[in-house]
Amino acid sequence: MEDSYSVLARHYDSLMADTDYAGYADFYERIIEKYAPSQPKRLIDLGCGTGSVSVLLAEKGFEVTGVDLSCEMLSAALKKASDKHIKMLLVEQDMAKLDCGENYGAAICSFDGINYLTKREELSQCFERTADSLCEGGVFVFDVNSKYKYENIIADNTFIYETEDLFLSWQNYYVKEKGICDFYLTFFEKHGEKWRRTDEYQRQRMYSDRTLRNALEKAGFEICERFSDISCAPVTDESERIFYVCRKK
Structure with missing residues (x-):
């Protein structure tokens, strides 16, 4: 049995065909403009997958670095960027070992990518390395699958x-x-x-709000807001996905 995305990568876009990628890109742009208006328009997309969100953000003027552990996913992302003549740095790397330089204004992680960090130490390392990559006041936006x-x-x-x-x-x-x-x-x-x-x-792995808050605080982040979707709806007991908007202290 394979433990990679070698086959899934070929069909990922078909499986995600109903996803509002443009809505996600608009959501991230609004959040970044609200919480980090003076930060560099340099952004890390953690677990970027086939690059759908990355490409849209690049089209909005962000200098995007896409990070993913799957070379097959990154190959698909490269093709999307090339087809639109977009320059984008793509890095095959574990999020828990993030090393893409510093002075980024924002970092994002979409579609429950954080839940693939199945050890608490990996979660802590990911948050710490993300903080190291950001400027002071830079924003980190991610979502997780809820307990519900x-x-x-x-x-x-x-x-x-x-x-x-x-x-x-x-x-x-x-x-x-x-x-x-x-x-x-x-x-x-x-x-x-x-x-x-x-x-x-x-x-x-399912992460409780308390675990996420503790790891974020130790990494040097403050939580600005939480939402249940990209329309910024409030979190409820039946929210299926929870978005965290964080800022580096």
């Missing part, structure tokens, strides 16, 4: 995605006591008259 989502939406459910050339079974196993969720992805890809099976594995 893990227990009621993801849970132990199985999701199916099917097209003419692809069948994907996405099985979830959530251990509430440990806050650990394992994902088992089984791909059947059509190649001519045959179908090829590939299995991939992912793991996420």
Whole structure:
């Protein structure tokens, strides 16, 4: 079983086709203008994936550095940037070992990328290295899957995605006591008259608000706001995703 994104990267954009990437880019731009208006328009996109948000932010005038652990995802991001004649630095790197220089005005991490840091020390290292990369007063915006989502939406459910050339079974196993969720992805890809099976594995960890706050404070961040979506709706007990807007002290 593969533990990378080698196959998922090929189908990621199709699976995320309903995502409002433009809305995300507008949200980040508004937050940065509100909390870091005088900071450099240099931005790190942690876990940038195939670069959809990165490219849109680059089109808005940001100097973007995209960071991802998957070279397959970065290859897709490079193609998107090249197709639009956008210059963007892409780095294959673990978020917990971030090392992309200093003097960035902002950092973002979208689509529950933080939850893939499954050890608390990795979370702390990621926050600390992100803080080191930012100017004083720089902003860090990220989102996480909520406890409600893990227990009621993801849970132990199985999701199916099917097209003419692809069948994907996405099985979830959530251990509430440990806050650990394992994902088992089984791909059947059509190649001519045959179908090829590939299995991939992912793991996420649920982080409580207290754990995130403690790690952010130790890294030198203050939390400015929390939202449940990119429309800046307030967080409730049934919010599936929680956005944190933080600023380096």
